[in-house]
Amino acid sequence: MKNITAYFTPATLEEAIHLLREQPGKGKLIAGGTNIVVEKDPTLDFLVDVRQLGLDYLNEDDERIYIGAATHIETLYRSMLMNSLASGMFTEMCSWFASKQIRNMATIGGNIADGHSAADTIPPLLALDAQIVLRGETERVVAIVEFLKPEGGSVIQPHELITEIRLPKIFQQASGAFLKNSKTREDISVVSVTTTMIVKEQRCDVARIALGAVAPIPVRIPAAEAALVGQTLTPELIEQAADIVTEQIHPLTNFRGSAEFRKEIARVYTKRALQSCWEKFVSSS
Template identity: 30%
Template sequence: MPEFDLLLPQSIPEAVELLATHGGRITVMAGGTDVMVALKFSQQPAQLPEYVMSLEYVPGLAYVLYDPAKGLRVGAKATVADLLESPDVKQHYRSLWDAAQVFATGQVRNTATVLGNLLRASPAGDCSCAIYAIGGTVAFQGRAGRREVDIDDFWISYGQTARQPDELAVELVLPPPAAGTHSAFRRLTRTSEDLAKLNVAVQLRMSGETCVEARVAMGCVAPTPLRLKQTEAQLCGKALTAEVLERAAAAVAGEISPIDDKRSTAEYRRQVSGVLLRRTIRQACGVA
């Protein structure tokens, strides 16, 4: 483990001040499941942070709160396990609950934070994929006040988000689901506790048999989690018949740019991505 100075702020204003003072030389740690690994196995020693700022003693950030009119609020210290303990998440945001259920191991779920999964900016993030399909905003706190970024604008590139060096991510806000909303999440892995080699989440707003609105997100097929807007267009305004699902599945290959890595090949991902999407849509609609 490299040497660093550990900072332990006692409040959000103190944490923001430390970020403003130390800028890009500081890494924020909540659960630490990614930060500690990154520090220990970094291949670029020159880019290691001088400071690690732990949120351990910052109060008021470990919450998962649901309001039918305002939606779901998830604090910066809320863990993946906290999502699973929320009946509101299971009822109203099923894709996110499904993603949390298969997230890593029990020990990691008890420590890893939901916002940390977003800020890691990994294309394989399970919670990230589900949240992208749901939509919402991430709130940052800086010296100038609170700033909210739409999840559609959140991921910039691999490992990079819209967070500025002097900002603290404090909250995720998901909108309340409209009537007729259905969602689901699925993934493929080498083993159940491994990172995904492909994951997909969908959120559909249905009026009878017709899809009125669709959000489709897929992971492990681009440098960041990817929203498949052309595929969404194949679903909107149509009854989700077998033919429509087949056209949507076929559209996926034109939107993704997978690579070969140690978990899978680009060709495999390209071949099965549409199939996994079709199965996820059927799952969201309650069709076996």
């Protein structure tokens, strides 16, 4: 970061976009700054602070929940509205997100912007069918599965920024589970598994299975989800879904864990998460 020569605090979205498009050199947005401080990118020339743009909000209408990109993780953790989704799954994720000090600085937009494989918020957003609103010269809305590039990273263009995340309220009818393996509760994920499920007439009507830190980007496993839809969950069926997950992920070995370890954790956590979702419906019916 020693090459940074300019720090801008635009008052409008238009001004921020103009800076990203016209300012010479390599720039990056900053809100909480928790990623930038850790990454220490030596190629950055300037920063654009978006804290004055009114992007820290949490709203709803009859169909969706709207999260401003600059909303802090701690705000989401304490939100009853977010806790209403998938039996509190998103709130559970937030409780595993670093420390309270970091949650009070880190923003949801900053956490998802680069599409990092171990970003804790992305698997839950995948499991909630989130949409990402991007603003550049025009505004575009992309499903989060399309927001992530298969080879890694996101589809954000250099002159764009995330303004909002949208979540369908149908998942207020869902049960959910978030499980994370890490060296400490506050550390980066070795593996995370998120599941959501809607059950109707004792059969799985909607299923989502998403994992972090097992591929270049966080991933959903549609084949495992399809194996559950229309079925009454049994231990055998849950085992089958976990087998599919294990077959379709391709984790790497690094200093945090081996590929084999990650596969085994993904398998075990998928089974636990699916069982937890099903039991929440059974106990409430």
